[in-house]
Amino acid sequence: MPQAGRVIAVARDGAHRFSKEVVEAITIVGSLGVEGDAHAGVTVKHRSRVKVDPTQPNLRQVHLIHAELFDEVAAQGHAVRPGDLGENITTAGIDLLSLPRGTVLAIGEEVRLEVTGLRNPCAQIDAFRPGLLKAVLDRGPDGTLIRKAGIMSIVRAGGTVQAGDPIRAELPPPPFLPLERV
Template sequence: MTTARVISVSSDGSHRFSKPTRESITLVAGLGVEGDAHFGATVQHLSRVRRDPTQPNLRQVHLIHRELFDEVTADLAPGQLGENVTTDGLDLLGLPRGTRLHLGDEAVIELTGLRNPCVQIDRFEPGLLKQVVGTDADGATVRKAGVMAVVVTGGVVRPGDPIEVRLPAEPFSALAPV
């Protein structure tokens, strides 16, 4: 059995598509990744701020499973799709809303939903949007560009940190775009 772990962490104080990798990131409860452009209790994503800047920030931490890099034709590296945490050995997309992930010794985040990628992903790599958003056999939209979370308990997160999964009480609710 594979042990889930963090393989990379990234942050950027400016609103850019990709984020540089770091030796560590600090998560702050209720706010997100310290020093990141999406840090805050209310929504920080620029298009969402324009719509309603008072919305709660359900996108404080963006996670992508490293396994996605194997599924797409683009040559991707951690942080290039804007994620803060790149994981390995964990089916992020299959987890229910409300799942808590314990990252390393202290940090705890709670999954709020799926990332809903936009046209910027095609500006980064033409054709990538079709590879990370598609449809299943029943015609339902499938989003594979990662999950979003809020910080429950702060702490430092580093590459190599183990990830412990704590599922919410049943009945489970599937992740939906946030």
């Protein structure tokens, strides 16, 4: 079933810091990511993954988080705002975590992002807000780990993204592949 939502906020940071600065608009560059962001590039930019193999393809060019997560963690006593968890695009109204791998997110008229997988939350989240790591992880009925800290994507078509832009999910052909950590 197609999903639609909207952009709540956009953020970027040219350095490898945990949080990103919310800005009026970001420019998405084809095959690279967010212009001026430390994670933009064809090869992996995440520091721990660079240490393992700097030639890996960058499956984490653009990070998206659903704003509904902020309400969920606020109920557990954690104040989180757009950009705080290092995402580039904060969304509302679209269930990002339920999308299959390969979904294309059409944002505005130009931008197309292909969903590659889930963000794997790490201990840095607890350094930002003690106890927040536990709040962004859960267990399914069968005991499987559920990661709720957003999704990662690669750029298929670039352009400008700003708050208020519509988002439409274009599902890949079946069979749908579940999101895994990237």
